[in-house]
Amino acid sequence: xxxxxxxxxxxxxxxxxxxxxxxxxxxxxxxxxxxxxxxxxxxxxxxxxxxxxxxxxxxxxxxxxxxxxxxxxxxxxxxxxxxxxxxxxxxxxxxxxxxxxxxxxxxxxxxxxxxxxxxxxxxxxxxxxxxxxxxxxxxxxxxxxxxxxxxxxxxxxxxxxxxxxxxxxxxxxxxxxxxxxxxxxxxxxxxxxxxxxxxxxxxxxxxxxxxxxxxxxxxxxxxxxxxxxxxxxxxxxxxxxxxxxxxxxxxxxxxxxxxxxxxxxxxxxxxxxxxxxxxxxxxxxxxxxxxxxxxxxxxxxxxxxxxxxxxxxxxxxxxxxxxxxxxxxxxxxxxxxxxxxxxxxxxxxxxxxxxxxxxx
Amino acid sequence: xxxxxxxxxxxxxxxxxxxxxxxxxxxxxxxxxxxxxxxxxxxxxxxxxxxxxxxxxxxxxxxxxxxxxxxxxxxxxxxxxxxxxxxxxxxxxxxxxxxx
Numbered sequence: 345x346x347x348x349x350x351x352x353x354x355x356x357x358x359x360x361x362x363x364x365x366x367x368x369x370x371x372x373x374x375x376x377x378x379x380x381x382x383x384x385x386x387x388x389x390x391x392x393x394x395x396x397x398x399x400x401x402x403x404x405x406x407x408x409x410x411x412x413x414x415x416x417x418x419x420x421x422x423x424x425x426x427x428x429x430x431x432x433x434x435x436x437x438x439x440x441x442x443x444x445x446x447x448x449x450x451x452x453x454x455x456x457x458x459x460x461x462x463x464x465x466x467x468x469x470x471x472x473x474x475x476x477x478x479x480x481x482x483x484x485x486x487x488x489x490x491x492x493x494x495x496x497x498x499x500x501x502x503x504x505x506x507x508x509x510x511x512x513x514x515x516x517x518x519x520x521x522x523x524x525x526x527x528x529x530x531x532x533x534x535x536x537x538x539x540x541x542x543x544x545x546x547x548x549x550x551x552x553x554x555x556x557x558x559x560x561x562x563x564x565x566x567x568x569x570x571x572x573x574x575x576x577x578x579x580x581x582x583x584x585x586x587x588x589x590x591x592x593x594x595x596x597x598x599x600x601x602x603x604x605x606x607x608x609x610x611x612x613x614x615x616x617x618x619x620x621x622x623x624x625x626x627x628x629x630x631x632x633x634x635x636x637x638x639x640x641x642x643x644x645x646x647x648x649x650x651x652x653x654x655x656x657x658x659x660x661x662x663x664x665x666x667x668x669x670x671x672x673x674x675x676x677x678x679x680x681x682x683x684x685x686x687x688x689x690x691x692x693x694x695x696x697x698x699x700x701x702x703x704x
Numbered sequence: 705x706x707x708x709x710x711x712x713x714x715x716x717x718x719x720x721x722x723x724x725x726x727x728x729x730x731x732x733x734x735x736x737x738x739x740x741x742x743x744x745x746x747x748x749x750x751x752x753x754x755x756x757x758x759x760x761x762x763x764x765x766x767x768x769x770x771x772x773x774x775x776x777x778x779x780x781x782x783x784x785x786x787x788x789x790x791x792x793x794x795x796x797x798x799x800x801x802x803x804x
Contacts, residue, residue, distance in 0.1 A: 495750025574750035577791035580771035651708035
């Protein structure tokens with residue numbers, strides 16, 4: 345890197361690495377209109393497809409619309425759905441971001457709403473914020489998210505991520521690893537890394553809850569492709585996923601939408617869902633996958649398997665890439681225009697003091 | 705081109721399985737431990753073979769952590785997968801490939 349890494353300073357003091365405008369559908373019936381509005385660079389459709397009120401979806405969209413990587417928000421309502429669009433608009437306005445609410449049934453239908461939405465986006469994008477806030481590793485909050493795992497994930501890409509997590513936390517930064525449903529079988533080892541015994545008990549209980557959920561659903565977090573790739577059991581897959589968490593102390597557990605209170609290493613208590621791709625490099629574990637799909641990848645960690653690089657070499661590369669991404673370099677999936685997002689009916693409560701002991 | 709000095713990787717001392725670092729044909733292959741392992745069947749990249757003979761019901765470890773229990777006797781060098789290893793937590797669902 346030459347020169348300092350600069351981000352976007354938001355009114356709440358947090359700094360973003362992206363300045364995305366989100367177009368938010370508040371019911372599935374408004375999704376096509378939202379997607380038609382979200383056509384320019386750095387304009388992403390997100391939303392909730394359900395028709396009935398969901399406290400979880402409300403909380404998640406309030407957090408996402410005031411996320412440091414978001415600079416402007418257009419809400420797209422059909423008009424008859426149960427989502428509390430006024431409250432969401434108020435929360436966004438209170439954060440200082442430009443916000444508009446487009447109600448399809450009032451504006452005269454699909455064409456009129458798409459036109460109004462595009463005009464609003466063009467207007468607010470014309471007065472975008474600039475990158476002025478210097479950023480270091482200690483300012484970053486980096487999350488990990490799995491792709492499709494095979495037998496190589498836990499040998500190459502995930503240990504590389506673990507090394508970067510260790511270095512980031514050592515530098516005063518924050519890392520959040522996931523996800524309880526993918527860590528079944530690792531709970532006792534994880535509990536030993538907790539900064540307090542109470543936190544260790546919480547971690548084990550939350551993984552047990554995820555295992556109960558999967559048992560009730562009749563399946564684990566285990567897809568046919570996992571087995572084709574050489575993984576045999578849920579706990580074997582977990583073991584590979586677990587190596588993304590590095591080797592340091594675990595400072596707490598958070599749930600979706602909850603902010604981490606202080607820098608450190610946190611477990612995100614969640615079972616799989618979609619997440620916006622605002623600056624996520626793709627790290628490919630399998631050298632053959634990289635040869636097939638290199639265009640979609642940012643890092644070729646499969647080199648480790650073929651003796652062409654060591655874990656620390658690839659970790660050096662990834663850490664440099666994290667900083668370059670923070671400075672604004674597009675990742676492969678951003679460059680390709682990926683904007684997938686999923687938010688479903690769920691319930692989730694923020695964790696309490698037992699999960700956030702604030703011990704360092 | 706594969707520059708790895710071995711075909712089978714032992715992730716941690718004492719593990720019950722070796723990981724194939726490329727697609728392997730049946731026959732003798734170099735392990736990262738320095739020994740040679742005779743692999744009984746074709747094994748794909750990322751898949752596992754047994755380091756030792758394993759009896760039905762025995763726990764199998766990878767990276768020193770248990771990944772399930774053997775559901776059939778497994779010979780040294782045999783492919784270890786859904787046909788002879790099962791989760792101690794939840795069943796594995798593989799509707800394509802995987803199981804035979």
